[in-house]
Amino acid sequence: MTQNIIVIGAGMATGRALEHLFDAGADVNVTLFNAEPRGNYNRIMLSPVLAGDKTYEEIVTHDADWYGTNGVTCRFGERVTTINRAAKTVTAENGDVLPYDKLIFGTGSDPFMIPLPGHDLEGVIAYRDLEDTERMMSLGPDNKVVVIGGGLLGLEAAAGMAARGVDVTVVHIMGHLMERQLDEAAGYLLRKALVDKGITVMCQANSKEILGEDGKVRALKLDDGTELPCDLLVMAVGIRPNVALAKAAGLAVGRGIHVDDQMITSDENILAVGECVEHDGAVFGLVAPLYDQAKVVAQTLMGEDAAFVQKELSTKLKVTGCDLFSAGDFADGEGREDIVFRDPGRGVYRRLVIEGDKVIGAVMYGDTADSNWFFGLIRDKTDIAEMRETLIFGPAYQGGTPMDPLAAVAALPRDAEICGCNGICKGTIQDAIADGATDLGAVRAVTKASGSCGTCTGLVEQVLAVTLGDDFVLPTAQPICGCTDLTHEDVRRMIKSQELKSMAAVWQECAWKTVDGCHVCRPALNYYLIADWPLEYLDDPQSRFINERKHANIQKDGTFSVVPRMWGGITNANELRAIADAADKYNVPTVKVTGGQRIDLLGVRGEDLPSIWADLNAAGMVSGHAYSKGLRTVKTCVGTDHCRFGTQDSTGLGIRLEKALWGSWTPHKVKLGVSGCPRNCAEATCKDVGIVCVDSGFQVGIGGAAGMDLKEIEPLAQVPSEAEAVELTIAVIQLYRENAKYLDRIYKFMAKVGLDWIREQVFDNVENRKALIARFDLSQSVYQKDPWAEHAQEQADTYQPVANLTLEAAE
Amino acid sequence: MSAWIDIAALEDIPLRGARVVKTRAGCVAVFRTAADDVFALDNACPHKQGPLAEGIVHGSAVTCPLHNWVISLETGLVQGADEGQVTTYPARIEDGRILLDAAFLAARKVA
Numbered sequence: 047m048t049q050n051i052i053v054i055g056a057g058m059a060t061g062r063a064l065e066h067l068f069d070a071g072a073d074v075n076v077t078l079f080n081a082e083p084r085g086n087y088n089r090i091m092l093s094p095v096l097a098g099d100k101t102y103e104e105i106v107t108h109d110a111d112w113y114g115t116n117g118v119t120c121r122f123g124e125r126v127t128t129i130n131r132a133a134k135t136v137t138a139e140n141g142d143v144l145p146y147d148k149l150i151f152g153t154g155s156d157p158f159m160i161p162l163p164g165h166d167l168e169g170v171i172a173y174r175d176l177e178d179t180e181r182m183m184s185l186g187p188d189n190k191v192v193v194i195g196g197g198l199l200g201l202e203a204a205a206g207m208a209a210r211g212v213d214v215t216v217v218h219i220m221g222h223l224m225e226r227q228l229d230e231a232a233g234y235l236l237r238k239a240l241v242d243k244g245i246t247v248m249c250q251a252n253s254k255e256i257l258g259e260d261g262k263v264r265a266l267k268l269d270d271g272t273e274l275p276c277d278l279l280v281m282a283v284g285i286r287p288n289v290a291l292a293k294a295a296g297l298a299v300g301r302g303i304h305v306d307d308q309m310i311t312s313d314e315n316i317l318a319v320g321e322c323v324e325h326d327g328a329v330f331g332l333v334a335p336l337y338d339q340a341k342v343v344a345q346t347l348m349g350e351d352a353a354f355v356q357k358e359l360s361t362k363l364k365v366t367g368c369d370l371f372s373a374g375d376f377a378d379g380e381g382r383e384d385i386v387f388r389d390p391g392r393g394v395y396r397r398l399v400i401e402g403d404k405v406i407g408a409v410m411y412g413d414t415a416d417s418n419w420f421f422g423l424i425r426d427k428t429d430i431a432e433m434r435e436t437l438i439f440g441p442a443y444q445g446g447t448p449m450d451p452l453a454a455v456a457a458l459p460r461d462a463e464i465c466g467c468n469g470i471c472k473g474t475i476q477d478a479i480a481d482g483a484t485d486l487g488a489v490r491a492v493t494k495a496s497g498s499c500g501t502c503t504g505l506v507e508q509v510l511a512v513t514l515g516d517d518f519v520l521p522t523a524q525p526i527c528g529c530t531d532l533t534h535e536d537v538r539r540m541i542k543s544q545e546l547k548s549m550a551a552v553w554q555e556c557a558w559k560t561v562d563g564c565h566v567c568r569p570a571l572n573y574y575l576i577a578d579w580p581l582e583y584l585d586d587p588q589s590r591f592i593n594e595r596k597h598a599n600i601q602k603d604g605t606f607s608v609v610p611r612m613w614g615g616i617t618n619a620n621e622l623r624a625i626a627d628a629a630d631k632y633n634v635p636t637v638k639v640t641g642g643q644r645i646d647l648l649g650v651r652g653e654d655l656p657s658i659w660a661d662l663n664a665a666g667m668v669s670g671h672a673y674s675k676g677l678r679t680v681k682t683c684v685g686t687d688h689c690r691f692g693t694q695d696s697t698g699l700g701i702r703l704e705k706a707l708w709g710s711w712t713p714h715k716v717k718l719g720v721s722g723c724p725r726n727c728a729e730a731t732c733k734d735v736g737i738v739c740v741d742s743g744f745q746v747g748i749g750g751a752a753g754m755d756l757k758e759i760e761p762l763a764q765v766p767s768e769a770e771a772v773e774l775t776i777a778v779i780q781l782y783r784e785n786a787k788y789l790d791r792i793y794k795f796m797a798k799v800g801l802d803w804i805r806e807q808v809f810d811n812v813e814n815r816k817a818l819i820a821r822f823d824l825s826q827s828v829y830q831k832d833p834w835a836e837h838a839q840e841q842a843d844t845y846q847p848v849a850n851l852t853l854e855a856a857e
Numbered sequence: 858m859s860a861w862i863d864i865a866a867l868e869d870i871p872l873r874g875a876r877v878v879k880t881r882a883g884c885v886a887v888f889r890t891a892a893d894d895v896f897a898l899d900n901a902c903p904h905k906q907g908p909l910a911e912g913i914v915h916g917s918a919v920t921c922p923l924h925n926w927v928i929s930l931e932t933g934l935v936q937g938a939d940e941g942q943v944t945t946y947p948a949r950i951e952d953g954r955i956l957l958d959a960a961f962l963a964a965r966k967v968a
């Protein structure tokens with residue numbers, strides 16, 4: 047008996063289901079409704095249409111002929127409005143009531159529109175159908191567009207419009223693009239490629255309001271106040287299964303329409319397929335699983351046994367020049383291991399996640415030629431134990447016998463590029479070795495290989511090892527940590543020369559071997575980036591040791607100590623009263639005078655920090671940074687104000703220095719001392735920078751210490767005026783900030799570069815001194831702020847437990 | 858069947874960070890990794906009870922803020938040469954919310 051089938055939605059899923067039915071010669075009579083005024087087309091291909099690579103006609107999947115041949119009654123541009131399940135009828139928009147034997151839902155998804163003020167202005171659109179696409183295609187070089195959403199859809203929209211010369215800005219709320227599919231390193235490379243296409247990319251940007259004029263969109267306003275003018279605003283922030291009709295019909299609906307393995311809903315006569323369904327807790331947004339579902343729907347309708355099974359999915363972005371691929375699960379986890387391969391020269395990044403000798407996830411950028419092979423390994427759960435060592439190089443390197451990485455280098459052809467910066471291939475290096483260049487330095491001198499960014503150093507050494515055999519011993523410089531082969535100095539050089547301005551950029555361009563570093567390298571990198579790019583880089587509290595994250599010194603019992611600044615060791619009754627009140631109010635167990643001329647409140651509970659700070663702030667005090675790799679204290683003596691031997695105003699100079707330097711981040715802590723005469727009561731001669739006042743001026747010395755090493759300062763210069771003493775001090779500290787290794791105090795830095803070089807930079811070369819001071823001031827414009835006030839006002843709640851379950855009934 | 862308690866939005870915990878949840882039997886640290894996985898562990902290091910929630914999170918491990926022991930967030934096992942294990946509790950994310958297994962509360966009371 048002919049089955050009477052009504053289909054709601056002519057989408058990619060139902061189109062495929064109908065094909066299966068007709069191909070199998072099913073005895074059916076189909077009525078096809080579609081809200082869009084057209085039949086089935088390949089929605090995926092809207093992106094190439096937008097980019098101008100295809101026309102709409104080329105992406106139509108089923109034409110009038112096909113519907114005619116198969117006897118499909120087309121009701122395009124017509125919506126189904128209600129369903130009467132008891133009577134088994136549907137009602138169309140025009141009031142027609144039609145009976146069905148079986149009903150198929152294929153209503154797809156609705157784009158999610160963030161309900162920002164102004165979201166209903168004219169010119170705010172989604173990216174879902176031909177109308178949206180045509181709207182974007184109508185723009186030209188004079189137009190500005192903002193795309194909210196840095197996921198698959200948003201970026202395809204952005205790239206398509208940019209290809210038409212439109213001025214496009216992508217606003218993305220997360221820290222990197224396509225964060226669902228890509229890790230940070232791949233996200234970084236993608237961003238770089240899009241920026242090269244002229245697209246402006248703003249990450250960690252939170253949209254606040256859409257501004258309009260005469261009912262039409264004018265600009266997007268971010269929560270930091272930035273206004274981005276635009277003629278069109280595209281929201282591509284996600285999709286929601288379109289379930290309104292199903293819900294109204296009383297079908298079981300969660301996030302999507304509930305279906306079983308046969309794609310049958312909670313009503314045995316109603317099936318559903320595509321993005322509108324929820325199967326076993328999952329909803330879908332890519333076509334591969336929808337096609338599997340379509341097949342099952344057809345088989346179920348024909349009374350055949352079939353079951354839909356969820357499979358691994360993979361993603362690619364359809365933007366020319368951005369080759370990326372991701373599949374499976376690439377989260378870190380116990381028992382999971384990463385194999386990371388980075389070729390900074392070619393902008394290649396590959397990461398495989400391995401668990402129990404199986405590949406369970408893969409992320410690739412730049413060179414995705416082998417992606418299908420890797421996807422196969424994931425899907426088929428292939429045992430990779432045998433090829434593990436060379437797996438990351440792809441199928442070309444998988445021979446019968448296992449190979450080691452050196453053998454992989456040995457197997458490279460002569461024209462394989464080794465040094466991307468200088469375009470040096472393996473053969474050139476081998477020739478140089480044959481001509482007598484038998485160590486890295488010689489190869490570098492002769493061929494330039496590894497002489498620029500230096501990240502191929504390891505590869506060049508491997509070529510040396512392969513070519514010379516046992517004659518070559520791999521040199522060992524002390525790398526920062528196990529995450530990299532590079533030294534602190536190498537990395538600092540890279541950050542400056544390659545203008546690396548984010549953690550992900552460093553990981554990629556310096557070939558990090560782990561995904562996101564460790565507790566050793568992350569604080570160092572965070573410091574280097576802050577020091578070199580104060581305006582561009584955003585401080586990452588999660589890469590800081592707890593003391594600098596919470597602006598207090600952690601104690602052995604998990605409480606904290608609080609040390610307010612006392613400029614130059616000077617205080618007054620008001621401050622002391624506020625400290626005493628705070629000690630009472632927060633039950634501070636210990637109040638101690640520190641070795642740095644100020645007062646320490648020890649044993650404060652973490653939860654009380656924001657309020658004790660607010661109290662101290664109210665009395666005019668700020669953080670003393672007793673916890674930081676930054677300026678700690680400037681010890682002073684009483685000087686000319688009171689002392690009969692004082693030659694200069696040492697207290698005043700100390701305060702002036704502390705006011706200039708506080709808040710700055712440095713490679714290690716920085717302590718200063720200013721003594722009024724050579725009796726040196728402020729112990730200035732064992733400080734990082736020590737100033738001893740004399741009748742004729744100020745003797746500035748550097749490199750003192752009195753911790754694990756005891757060091758006396760060495761004389762840098764004597765200057766006649768206080769102003770020059772301040773300038774010299776700032777310049778030295780900036781030189782140290784820009785060049786020292788993380789966790790080297792000034793005396794260690796000085797031992798490496800030499801006092802003479804420092805003097806030349808900050809004293810002899812006046813221009814350079816000025817430039818150093820200017821760069822210090824620039825950094826202070828960002829970082830000289832009281833973190834206590836900021837945290838007490840803006841993030842006090844982060845110091846509290848995120849939840850309190852002590853009242854929760856526990857049985 | 859286990860009941861899940863909604864404790865907070867995923868965004869309430871910074872990426873590569875942690876927050877604590879107070880329970881009658883002390884604090885539980887809830888971690889969020891770069892890959893947006895969440896883990897719940899006792900907030901006490903096996904070495905000298907260091908507050909793990911204050912540590913640096915990297916990969917799926919945390920480094921204790923007091924003396925740098927590295928602890929796996931998945932198993933609670935101390936990594937490397939040191940030995941010990943922190944109790945872990947089931948945690949998951951649903952619709953952007955972090956859920957903890959209610960049974961853990963009961964278990965913690967007994968412990």
Ligand code: SRM
Pocket residue numbers: 599600601602607609638639640641642643644646672678679715717732750751752753754755791
């Ligand atoms: C509070 C204080 C001791 C006191 O009660 O007086 C102190 C306390 C600590 N010092 Fe200190 N130092 C204190 C003055 C000093 C001094 C004296 C000075 O500054 O005049 C020195 C020697 C001078 C020097 O730095 O060269 C000093 C040399 C150290 C060192 C060794 C540094 C070195 O390079 O060798 C460390 C370890 C480190 O920083 O890595 C250290 C580390 C520490 C830490 C932060 C240990 C830690 O990481 O937890 C201590 C925190 C205790 C706590 O629980 O809060 N502390 N420390 C002093 C705070 C001064 C201030 O007002 O900020």
Ligand SMILES: Cc1cc2nc3c(=O)[nH]c(=O)nc-3n(C[C@H](O)[C@H](O)[C@H](O)COP(=O)(O)OP(=O)(O)OC[C@H]3O[C@@H](n4cnc5c(N)ncnc54)[C@H](O)[C@@H]3O)c2cc1C
Pocket residue numbers: 054055056057058059060079080081082089090091092093124125126127152153154155173174175199202288291319320321322330331332333334336362364
């Ligand atoms: C620009 C773009 C690029 C994409 N790129 C890719 C890609 O590269 N790879 C990939 O796998 N996926 C991609 N996708 C996703 C893919 O297109 C969808 O997963 C797929 O189209 C979903 O198919 P569907 O049949 O469930 O829904 P749809 O194709 O959306 O069809 C649903 C149809 O139902 C109609 N409808 C809804 N309600 C009613 C009603 N009450 N009455 C009548 N009709 C109704 C709608 O108008 C719509 O035409 C892309 C999507 C877009 C928009």
Ligand code: SF4
Pocket residue numbers: none
């Ligand atoms: S001397 Fe040692 S014990 Fe005393 S405060 Fe300094 S670091 Fe702590």
Ligand code: FES
Pocket residue numbers: 902903904905906907921922923924925926
């Ligand atoms: S308490 Fe954690 S390492 Fe010592």
